[in-house]
Amino acid sequence: RVSISMTEIRAGFTAIKANIVSICQAPGGLGEPLEPLWSQQLHSSDRCCITYQLFTFYVDKVFKHCRTEDSFVNRKISSIANSFLSTRRKLGQCREQNNCLCGEESTEKFKQILANYEGLNVTSAAMKSLGELDILLDWMEKSR
């Protein structure tokens, strides 16, 4: 069982949400990269693996493209990114110990997310995904 301190991540995100949303509303409105997953009720067996993949997605692909002009926003993004990194490490240990595999449906959905993401301008896609962070946190808490 991995305890994920959502409180700190959520507090960091709440502090900069307005800034992120305004950045994301740039012209050329984008679809929500992670949309495919939100409608899905996660099977408990999938939870460990999908959550690990999502955290890896954010750590590997999203945060590094989220540098802004605003020092305060950059500092909060750093705080969130470092919290994600620490949490992903714990999830990785859980994943190895429990050898948890992703179900077919979840794997398919995740591929769809990556395809969505890769198809967009990298900075816009990163900020858009960052803007969905609270939805991700809600979705994870709902799937507990």
Place this chain on the structure above:
Amino acid sequence: DALLPAPQSISILSTNMKHFLTWSPVIVQGETVRYSVEFQGEYEREYANGSWIPISECSLTTATVCNLTEDISAPVAYKLRVRAELGATRSQWGTTKGFFNRAMTSLTPPVLRAMADGHHLLVELADMGPSLQFRVLYWRKGQESRVQQKVVKEVSSVVHLDTMEAGAEYCVKAQTHVQAINRSSSFSPTQCVRAQGDTSVWLV
């Protein structure tokens, strides 16, 4: 830049989850030297090309201390650096030796005051910041095997612990606890108070 020496004696003072960077001043006769501080978490080292993030409150500051609390906010290893600036001249960066993780913070016992309000056992705890909780232990003197506990997450003015038996003496002690790092301080000294209505009074 080599004319301006880098700040020395750089260290982090961390108590009760409040973290401060301090350094020795760089002295240039007749001049006001300023300093800028930056931090780097594990994410920045591993995934963002070793980038550093400036702390705006500690950019071009004349102080030789910087509050890091808001930025050291994840359970990873951080590095800090500071440089001196005088006009357009900048020193080399002075960087902390080793890494700092917030789990290294030192925790002090809470400041508490036990009170008897008639038959009510109360305790007053000094507020020590949002990340800290308190574990309060209380028992009736002489019944040390029947210790009770109350976890106080948010410090309001006074906390009601128990209703006491008339004339009995009750004792209280407490420790600080931080959930984010799963650590506790040592206990505060024990304080005992007596409930109103001492049964040993003889009415003549």
